[in-house]
Amino acid sequence: MYPMMLSSSSPAMSLLDPLGFGRAACAYWVDTLQRGTLYLDVMRQRGNQYLEHIEKTKPNVLGFEAEVLVDGRELPRPVNYELLRILPPEGVEIDDQSRPFVVVDPRAGHGPGIGGFKPDSEVGVALRAGHPCYFIGFLPYPVPGQQVEDVVEAEIAFLRHVIERHPDVSEKPMVVGNCQAGWQIMMAAALEPDLFGPILVAGAPLSYWAGERGGAPMRYTGGMTGGSWMTALLGDMGAGLFDGAWLVQNFERLNPANTWWDKQYRLYANVDTEAERYLEFERWWGGHVVLGADEIQYIVDNLFIGNRLSTAQLVSSDGRRIDLRNLRSPVVVFCSQGDDITPPPQALGWVRDLYENTEDIIANEQTIVYCVHDTTGHLGIFVSGSVSRREHTEFTANMDYIDVLPPGLYETQVTSADKHADDDLIERDYLLEFQRREVADLDEVVQHRPEDDRRFATVARLSEINLGLYRLIGQPWVQAMASPESARFMRRMHPNRLGYRLLSDRNPLMSAVPVMAERVRRDRHPVDQDNVYRALEGVLSSGMSQGLDAWRQYRDGLIEQSFLMFYGQPMLQAMVGLQGDAHAPRHRPGAEPEHRRFIEQRRATTRAKLAEGGSHEAVMRSVIYVLGGAPASDERNFKRLRASRAELEPSATLADFKQLVREQFFILEHDRQAALEAIPTLLSGQGAEQIDAHLEHIEHVLAASGDLSAHAAERFERVRSLFHSARPGVEGGRSSAAGET
Incomplete structure (x- = not known):
């Protein structure tokens, strides 16, 4: 199966190859073939895992046993969400008198379970602290006709149920919302503020127009596609359903070096040890779900392009204004400089949008705490074990303390306990410290530019025009041609889904892979790390990664400059009715x-x-x-x-x-x-x-x-x-x- 090798210690080999380059090349060649075979087998297992996962009625990657308490499909306004009670693992004691802890999972293209994906997760941290723990997850397909408002009302109903289960606990539940779930929970808390205890939003884009120049490329997406008409088109082609794989594809395009090379090379280079970790993550990353076309249209129009949540312009169907100033619970905002999906300006910009100064925050009886991590990426905010062991542990342990903080704006820092006096009063390895801040202090993070507000307002106006034209001219034809069968075929053929299916046992060409992989495992010859060719492989890999990263920077810069130039044209702004506006493009309700x-x-x-x-x-x-x-x-x-x-x-x-x-x-x-x-x-x-x-x-x-x-x-x-x-x-x-x- 592999090239014949002479023993490296044989005299003949030493005479023929005195410097050892030939022997190193032969050993590297064998190792390369073996790693390639094992890598292909991991891809096959990934494909099988994907097919098994998506064919489940209730796929989930939760790492804890749980029982369903409330099925959202049975609510007056049915939705595909569920309330689960997390069953504590063996050896973990729960205090029923402690504040309940509720984790809400993000529905942003992937399946549920990420908040409880690992023992070192938000759920795991809460369980170890002795809190009764609950989880709000979802099913892969929406209930026909469900709206975003229905989901918000379902989450309110779930929270009422949790409170009823703990009548002797005076403290309201602590609620954690990751990514998409963060802004959804904030909407619910704005409508029913008395049901919520402290709220932790991690990596949640609440102010989508915000962002610094040279970063946050996703905020330009709506403008570069001419608005939300593309969302409507994909929803119509899906026969009323929107494939979450499109959202996942957007995330992957943000970092092509990682998507196309680093992630795969890391597995190939360390295939003997990385397979389990890789497959565990891919089970969630590839578990694409489906959203209702009306849901995603509401999200894109009102949050991503309209930016209406952070400016109190959303109104529910029964006439209630969704104003985040209604919140009476402390809000903890956790974000990271290393997050390219929800950078700090988008996580914190809503504070500046709503409040002119700190006096405004105090008058509204709001306590807002923010923590900016230096390096971790978007998923690391709520998945990384190191983050959970440090930041999330401190947030959870200090929720009573955060709850007693007077209204105002605070920045937190996590420091090592042994650096402080009176460390006998510190119960853990780290200390969460708070510093008073002013709204003006956020300008350094948010980097607000009025001229960019006018550009994004132009995008919003142009989006309404293009969407109206599409609905008048194109939508009737697309809806007439689309069917459930064509929608299923389109989802199966999506590149992100097709890649899993092609490298699975359902492809006859893969039938020899497991047999070859088993033979390799029985006679594995890994090459030493100091092998000159293996070292050269690492250098070439780094060059490939750096090249892709350079291309990303060029691409993002070109997109940004194109966006700024096109939507900054006074003539275009005048054509959509903005040049003559007496009011600022970004509505600030605090000035009313x-x-x-x-x-x-x-x-x-x-x-x-x-x-x-x-x-x-x-x-x-x-x-x-x-x-x-x-x-x-x-x-x-x-x-x-x-x-x-x-x-x-x-x-x-x-x-x-x-x-x-x-x-x-x-x-x-x-x-x-x-x-x-x-x-x-x-x-x-x-x-x-x-x-x-x-x-x-x-x-x-x-x-x-x-x-x-x-x-x-x-x-x-x-x-x-x-x-x-x-x-x-x-x-x-x-x-x-x-x-x-």
């Missing part, structure tokens, strides 16, 4: 008169509560003031506060405690001077020993983060004087404590 009236009403309500309450309010107000506007910069202070909550108010629940923190923060933000001067009034009726105990408690909490800064120490001295002025028998104490620090 109704919103300003809301803020004024919020201030009036807060003003009325300045002197309401007692010692609990005085202590919390003081802690927040000294720490500069937040109850803590990391989990250590929160742990102190939570542990001492019983001393302040034994009957208070964690939810009551969180409400107390938020309320006192609002009061300080509204009028700091008046809020501080009201502290002695809040302490009236307290004895000297009680007041001293309150001061001791405050000092204990403040010490959790180490020594106070000079400014914080000055603030604490002011608080101390205010407390002393409230002691019985003290006269004139309030006047001595006056003055802003």
Whole structure:
């Protein structure tokens, strides 16, 4: 089967090939043939796995056992979604009194299960933390006629069911939405904010117009195809169904070096060890699903091209405005600089779209936390084991702490615990730290350009024109010719699907491959890594990868320049009615008169509560003031506060405690001077020993983060004087404590 080789140690071979190049070439040639055979066999297994997977009624790549609780097909507005309860693996203990944890899987061309794909996944992290865990997945085909709104309503119904299963838990479920599921969950939370606990959106494109020059090439796709008429055409050719393989193909085109070379060469070069990992990933990557034509049209028109979600322009069929400012739960946005599908500007641009400044966020009672990873790719955000062990573990462990953060904008950083003092208060290997940010700080990430807004607005207008022309002229003909049979044939012949099928056992030409592969495994001769020809192979592979990457950069640059030049033409903008617009192309709802009236009403309500309450309010107000506007910069202070909550108010629940923190923060933000001067009034009726105990408690909490800064120490001295002025028998104490620090 392989070339005859003389023993490398034979005298004859040494005489004929004194430098060993011939022996190295012969060994490399044998290894190359064997690796090629084994590689082809892995491709055959991949094809078989694909066919087996797509022929299942409920394909799923979940790595955990689960039971179906609610079948979305039985809801009043039926959908192809399901609510599953994750059964904890052996040895994992679940605390039914813990906050429920719900992972919503993205339906963006691939099948369900990616959030629980590995033990080190979002689901695995939640289970190890003792949370009851639920999973919202989907079936490969939509229910006829289902709409995006139906799916949103189904997710709301699922969440109600989860809450009903935990009547004794006061905390609302934590909900995780990956990629497409992220913006879908945000829509649901905007409609029913009271059902949601903290929300984690990972790699979710909420503001599709946003992006930096030289990156985010997918945002130009709508403009380069003339709008969404192509989406409508593919949906019509699919007889009302849209093949998710088209979406997967778009993802693959973003990185041709990885798609066409690196991923395959990695398997070929390490075929003895990489096969299992490769097949495991391909089971999900190749599990293409189908969307309804109406669903994908809604998504492309309203989110990708229209950018209406991040600007509060979406309205449900029953007249409810889908405004993300309605959210009352903390929102954690996790994104990465290495993500070319949902770069940070698209994940965070919605904050800038909705809010003029941080005061706007606070007035809307929103807590927004963001974390920008340096390198991981799109899938790595919710699949990578290292990310799950670090960022997702910290997000999950700190959700109660995030829930108590006062409204505002925060950036998080994950640091090693051993770098901090009081590491005995840190329960894990890492510490999640929070820093207050302003909306203006996001400009460095979002890189907003008004002239680009006008370009994307031009795309949206032109898309409406082209879609209207297609529906008038082309759609009747396409729909008349399309049939379920032709749609199935088109899906089978899609290049992404056909590649799996051709390299499977259903192709007679592959019948000899498993026999040859078995013979290779019985007599495998892997070449050493220091073989000169194997080293040369690696160099050539790197050159191929770099060449494809250079071509990608040239292609993306050409697309960007073409887009900017074409849609930046004043004449084209005038033809679609934009040059004469008095308003900015990107709608900002925060500037509307109704919103300003809301803020004024919020201030009036807060003003009325300045002197309401007692010692609990005085202590919390003081802690927040000294720490500069937040109850803590990391989990250590929160742990102190939570542990001492019983001393302040034994009957208070964690939810009551969180409400107390938020309320006192609002009061300080509204009028700091008046809020501080009201502290002695809040302490009236307290004895000297009680007041001293309150001061001791405050000092204990403040010490959790180490020594106070000079400014914080000055603030604490002011608080101390205010407390002393409230002691019985003290006269004139309030006047001595006056003055802003």
